[in-house]
Amino acid sequence: MLKNRIIRFISILTCAAVVLFSFVACAQSGAPEYDVSAPKLAVSTEKLETELAAFLDECADRTTFQNGEKQAAEYLRARLTEFGHEPELQSFTVEENGVAGLTSQNVVARYLAADRDDDTPNVILGAYYDNRYSQSYTDAKAFRSEAALAGGTSVATLLSIAEYLTAQRPELSFDVTLVFFGASYIYSDGAQAFWDSGMTAEERKNTVLMAEMQRLGVDHVYAYTDERPTAREKFFDDVARANGLDVYKLTQKTPYITGATAYEGLPFYRWAHNGVFGTFVDEGIPTLNLVGANWETMDLTDAESADNKNIAYTENDDLETLKEYHPDHALKMATAATLVIRALESPEFIEVMQSDRDNFPHTGLLTEMWVWYMIALGVTLVVAATLILVYGRLVKKYPIVAPQPRRMKMAVFGMDYEDRDSADIFIDIKSSVGEDIFPGVPNNDNALDGIFPPITPTDSGGDNNKTPSDESDARSDNDDDIFDGKQ
């Protein structure tokens, strides 16, 4: 019996596990469904590797708010100048974790449209360049790594795009603003400062896309636009397909973390929501997040790779480890750079981005969770109210009849003298025992003549004056006679 129960128990659990595995295994993959064996890259992988190595070699310590970050900013300005841009450093001051007066800087370069006016659209391409090699301020965490993956690869990719623009000089109908964000390794201070004070009002109004590059070089490159339907998702898919680029899309395998949100309008958080681009989403700007990850396995965490542990934001985030874990990291960087470049060069690009900007979805109500909980509360209150009504009706229709206490009584004079409708239980002595209540003893109907003879009145008239003792005396005399045997 116990064995059967155990078998049933295990069977149910096994069925559940098999069904579950089937669902997971059959879940849609984010891999591209076209041939990616021969991508048409716009930048060379060797150039990217060189750019990355040089950057990390010069700027290993780029600690936020410290001298290292400033030196890195100067390095980037110099590189952009070499490419032919006119970069500027935009300093800003922020407060972080209660520490005020922290200064950093963004490095900004603009590739302007051929024909410009006040309404020329603007596209922002960004990557953060700082790290937390040492402590940024007291009690701040230090990672003791050069952030080769967390920031280095993205910087190198953006530099390659900057170089491409000035080298190839594509004629674009929009401005391209290249921004290297400071103070954005942990928070998005640089991105926020850029939006607040690094752009003119016109630029803010005309910005149609913000594309961020981060953590490039691991297993896959994901292109994430929005959870809500957009025109640009298909556009970027088409660009990737046309160039044979190995660009992944998010699928249901990536979990939805409810109870948290990265930016306005979405009632959940996903790994692809990490990044500084969220600052621009909150301002109603369409975005593109090119992020390196592997979200295709059963691992629900923000995994970089199926085969290796994460290195970004750890002390192992250096170039040697990156090369060891991800030898084809430069190919991933080139993939991301090519996607951006070919998208910019596409004739449909600005039309699609403008359309998404004009039709930016505003779904703020979805994040007002108190509204939805209130509706749920309302549902339970309706049920409670219905319950009360039903209960009242039931009690009325089917009242509880409380049983009356029943007592046991003796019908001394027979049931004729008792209330037959009473709930009490009667013992009818008269009918049950017949004439003799006490066997051998005459019952009440017949006088106990033998014991108590009837009293006869006498002439002395004094009968009425006879006292009971007189009467008993008389009886006593008789008794004597009885006991004398004379009767």
Added chain:
Amino acid sequence: MIDIAKRRMPTAVLGVLVYVSYCASSWYAMRGNLAYVGQQYGISGWLINDVVAFFTGGLLPFLLFWFITSFVYRPLAMKTGGDMLSVKYGLCLTVAVANLVLFAFKFSYIAYPLYAPIVNIIVDPAVTLLFVGLYMWYVFYQGYVQRSRFGMALVQILGTFAAVYGLLALFGMVMSVA
């Protein structure tokens, strides 16, 4: 009317069925919770997967259900009399079915993930209360409990479900504005 309590499965099997049903209905939300916890505390990725999410997601709701049901059952049985054992058995089956319906319904989240958290908040209590309400209607006509005592049983059972969901909604509302 079919008497579902006529052929009873063993309590252990019933318990497993209810537990697995809670696992199924909580799986979607638990994926996200587990992913967050794993990422936050650096828990190894091989522990943070769908299978673990499935079997851990149902643990708390199942324990809560089993505890509350046991807590409510004994005093209710004493007050109302009748075949409360069958009522309890049928309630477990009802909850299991409701959870499986919810699990099937949540596949719609694949098509509309944007609305999933909101639908989750509203649909979970609505479907469960509906099923329990229908089940109590069945109990009434099956005569497991005397009709004069049925109101008491209805209030205790359905009222407990409504109270728990109401408290959860209230808690969620407070946390969302805090």
